[in-house]
Each structure stands twice: as C-alpha cells, then as structure tokens.
C-alpha cells in the first residue's frame with residue numbers, strides 16, 4: 001500500500017496559531033483599557049494626565065479621584081467580569097458538549113442572582129458575627145452557591161448516560177430561570193428601602209457602581225475559578241467525544257465535571273454578584289474564537305478570558321458614550337450586540353440535527 | 356499478562372444485560388465476540404474496558420481494573436466505541452491527537468499522522484471531522500485508538516485494543532484493511548478483543564471466538580470449532596448451515612443457506 005507516500009505536508013497546526021492569538025488579544029486588551037480610562041462623564045482625559053505626569057506636574061484632586069476611584073476600579077471590574085463570563089461560558093459549553101450553553105441563558109445566572117438577593121435581603125437577619133466574618137464576600141459567595149445549585153440541578157436534569165439533550169437543557173434553563181426570578185420577586189417584597197436601593201442598582205446589570213470594594217469582593221473567587229478552569233483544556237477536548245470516550249483516553253471524568261461545575265458557578269456567581277445579569281458574553285466570545293482558531297480548549301479558555309475582558313470593557317465604553325452624560329446599563333449593550341449573534345448561530349445550525 | 360473476565364454481571368434497571376459471562380483473551384491473539392443484537396456484546400466490552408459498573412472480576416495484565424486509575428487504564432488499553440458523536444468542529448488530525456491524552460505514545464508528535472496513514476486517511480488530516488462519511492469517520496476513530504496504544508508491547512507488557520464493530524460501516528476493501536491492522540497488532544504481541552457481526556471475517560481473522568446470546572456465553576473456542584451449525588443456529592435463532600472447504604480450510608456461512 002502507498003502508505004508512506006501519503007504523508008506529505010505536515011497537518012495544519014491550529015493550536016500554535018490559537019496560542020499566538022494570546023498575544024494579539026493581550027495587546028488589544030491594553031488598548032481597550034486605555035480607551036476606557038480616557039473616556040467618561042467627567043472631563044478628565046487619561047492622555048492629558050499622562051502628559052502632565054511626564055512634565056512632572058502634580059495631579060489635581062478631581063483628576064486623582066476620577067482616575068483612581070472611578071475609572072480604574074471600573075476597568076478592573078470590567079476585566080474581571082468579562083473574563084469570568086466568557087470563561088464560564090466556554091467551560092459550560094465544553095461540559096454540556098454544546099455551543100449554545102451559556103450561564104445566562106440556561107438559568108445559572110438567575111440562580112446566582114437569587115443567591116445574591118437572598119444575601120442582600122436576609123443578610124440583615126444574620127447574627128452580626130456572621131456578617132463580620134463573611135464581610136464583603138457574603139453576596140458573592142451566596143451568588144456562587146446559588147449558581148452552583150442551579151448548575152448541578154441543570155446537569156442532572158439534562159444529562160443521561162453522558163449525553164446532554166440540548167432541548168432539555170434549554171427548557172430546564174427556562175424553568176430554572178423563571179423559578180429563581182419568582183423567588184427573587186418575593187424577596188424584593190420583603191426588602192426594606194435601603195435593601196431595595198441595593199437591589200435595583202444591582203439588578204440593572206451594570207458596572208456603574210464599580211469600586212475597589214467590589215473588585216476585592218469578586219476578585220478572589222473569579223481568579224480561583226479562572227485558574228481552575230485553565231486546567232480543564234485537555235479533559236474538555238476529550239469530552240467532546242462523549243463521557244465514555246473521555247474516560248477511555250484517561251480523563252478522570254467525574255473529577256473534571258466537578259471542577260468544571262464549581263468553576264462555572266464561582267465565576268458566574270461572583271460576576272453576577274457585583275454586576276448583575278450581563279448576558280451573551282459567555283456565548284458569543286467562545287463562538288467567535290472557535291471560528292477564528294478552532295475549538296481546542298487548551299487555547300480557547302485563555303483566549304476567551306482575554307476576549308471576554310476586551311468586549312466587556314468596550315461595551316462599557318459604549319454604555320457610557322451613547323446617551324452621555326447619562327449611561328446605559330451594560331446588559332443592554334451586550335444584549336444588543338449578542339442576541340443577533342445568537343440568532344445567527346441558530347440559523348447556521350438549522351438543518352443540522354441537534355440531538 | 357492476559358485480559359481475564361470472570362463471572363461478569365451487568366444490570367440495567369431491572370434487566371440483566373449480562374448474566375455471568377467469563378472470557379479470557381490472550382496477547383498475540385485476536386478474540387472475537389459475536390452474537391445477535393442486544394445479546395450483550397457491547398456491554399461485555401464496556402465491562403472489559405472498565406467503563407461500565409459491573410459485578411465480577413476483570414484483570415488486565417495481572418491487575419484488577421477496579422484498582423486502576425483512568426490514565427493507568429488508558430496507557431494499557433484503547434477502546435473503539437460502536438458509535439461516537441463529536442461536539443465541536445475539530446479537524447481529523449485533532450481528533451486523532453485526543454488519543455494521545457494519556458497514552459505512553461506520549462508526546463511523540465509523529466504518531467497521530469502515522470496512525471492516520473495506517474487507516475489510509477493521511478490526506479484527510481486537515482478536514483473537519485464532522486464532514487466525513489460514516490466509514491471515514493469510523494476509520495479516523497480507529498486511528499485515534501491506534502495512536503493511544505501505538506506500540507503493541509510497552510515495557511514488556513502487552514497493550515490491548517478493544518474494538519466494538521470496527522468494520523460495521525466499511526466497504527469490503529477497508530474491512531480487510533482494518534482486520535489486518537487488528538491481526539498485525541496481535542502478531543506484534545498486543546491483544547485484541549473485537550465485537551463482530553460478520554462471521555466470515557471472524558473466521559478469517561480471529562483466533563478465538565466467544566458466542567453470546569441473551570447475556571450468556573454459549574461457546575468459546577477456535578473459529579473452526581465454535582462456528583458450527585448447532586451453536587450458530589441456537590445463538591441467532593435461525594437455521595444456519597456452515598460450509599467448510601476441504602482440507603481444513605476456513606469455514607464460511609452464506610445467507611443463502613440460512614433460513615428463519
């Protein structure tokens with residue numbers, strides 16, 4: 001047989017290309033960050049500040065507050081939340097073996113939201129020492145628990161014998177979202193005025209309330225979830241062939257699933273706790289990256305973190321610009337950008353059976 | 356250094372899929388599992404692979420598989436499933452590389468391409484897996500399995516191919532090619548256990564045959580002994596006539612001579 005002559009050019013190496021993309025995306029993130037620092041409601045420009053610093057002049061009180069207490073924490077929060085949403089989207093899609101899975105769409109976001117509202121409203125009834133112990137982690141951790149519960153439930157409902165049914169997953173997600181929404185509604189009636197203000201503010205899905213306190217509240221959970229998710233690349237690749245095959249090529253499937261579910265819940269929970277429900281980043285970002293550089297999770301997960309951060313920072317800039325000096329909730333901006341992409345994916349998959 | 360299954364029982368809900376089946380497969384041999392649909396062939400293979408919960412004992416190269424970690428198992432045996440769906444748009448070569456996950460073919464980068472060439476699909480390396488025809492996809496999956504246990508013997512221990520109907524979607528030329536791959540693997544010192552429906556290929560290429568029916572083992576032995584009118588008729592529930600060429604040639608079965 002002409003076996004040896006068949007080996008001609010070496011196969012394309014999409015993984016190296018996808019890894020080269022890390023650098024391009026990192027550079028783009030720096031640019032997006034600069035834009036975000038430059039633009040805002042106050043007439044303070046980062047470029048002018050830099051120029052003045054270069055001339056050795058001191059910064060004014062106003063400039064310092066705008067830069068260090070408003071724009072920098074907002075940028076940091078945008079990066080954290082964007083990366084968290086995109087990575088939890090990519091992880092969830094790998095876990096459910098389906099590109100339409102997204103924590104926002106399948107009710108995990110709503111579950112995390114319920115956890116956060118519970119913490120805000122019932123936090124008042126907790127003993128003082130418990131509140132002091134939990135500190136600013138109370139709301140993020142509660143959101144994480146809510147997200148964890150709903151991810152576990154969703155996985156149990158929609159997966160049989162290692163195969164996930166998309167239809168069941170989406171429908172179960174709708175039911176979960178409705179239930180969490182209804183329970184959240186009841187809690188809102190129980191809330192007092194101050195809590196109500198917290199809730200409205202939070203429910204808008206916005207980075208407007210960004211502060212260093214929020215960065216410190218969500219940061220640790222998000223960073224831990226990211227680190228955990230980055231270890232899943234090989235395992236999720238194998239899982240693309242099904243749970244049985246993944247186990248047969250040497251993946252500890254049970255452990256990997258637990259880590260993936262915890263990472264999704266932690267990242268989604270922490271992101272929801274500080275910024276409300278921001279949709280579509282988790283679905284659009286991995287989808288774009290799969291088109292650009294292939295589905296290999298070893299490169300997809302870090303790239304998703306970078307592109308998610310970029311998109312959310314830019315969406316935040318748009319949110320601040322369109323109706324300046326007021327601003328749009330960022331959830332509206334991501335929905336306007338993301339919903340058409342979602343429909344486009346559905347359109348392209350039409351005709352292909354989604355069993 | 357064998358693959359030994361003793362008294363394997365598997366229950367799905369209230370139904371017994373396997374009711375106490377024993378099987379010994381030796382390295383250097385191709386062992387076939389044949390039997391009608393639903394007789395428990397895939398279930399037995401799943402138990403041998405350690406992917407299904409079962410009661411009974413399975414020893415792989417002298418170790419109980421229950422005590423082995425997934426990656427230890429993966430280094431000693433590879434499994435070709437009866438069917439497989441891919442969730443994301445990986446290319447053919449990327450799918451084959453998934454086989455390197457834990458295998459001690461390790462990070463030898465040339466193995467996946469060699470495995471693809473072995474199944475005659477090196478020219479498809481860059482095509483999206485999801486675009487392949489059924490038979491091509493089946494051969495790519497075989498290449499992935501071969502890549503996982505590329506050397507039939509590693510550190511003096513035989514490695515194992517567990518194949519579930521490896522030729523079910525293939526044309527006749529590729530059926531022969533794949534059966535030759537299995538036989539070569541065994542002749543090089545590895546072990547092969549394969550589920551088969553084609554009794555003639557089984558007779559041609561396999562050294563031992565286990566016949567299953569209704570979750571029990573009807574027979575185990577050399578094809579010349581096991582593939583006989585009486586056993587096959589009982590297993591498949593239809594009258595079968597096995598023909599044998601003179602001078603102890605390989606027996607064959609024609610559907611012409613079978614009747615329900």
Ligand SMILES: Nc1ncnc2c1ncn2[C@@H]1O[C@H](COP(=O)(O)OP(=O)(O)OP(=O)(O)O)[C@@H](O)[C@H]1O
Nearest residue numbers: 161367372390391392393394395396397398399437
């Ligand atoms: N996951 C499962 N849950 C419930 N029943 C199952 C499961 N897998 C197999 N069975 C049942 O166990 C029996 C044996 O199935 P198995 O897949 O082993 O058959 P097989 O011999 O491989 O058949 P085929 O030739 O059609 O591949 C069948 O009756 C089947 O319905």
Ligand SMILES: [Mg+2]
Nearest residue numbers: 396397398437
């Ligand atoms: Mg079968």
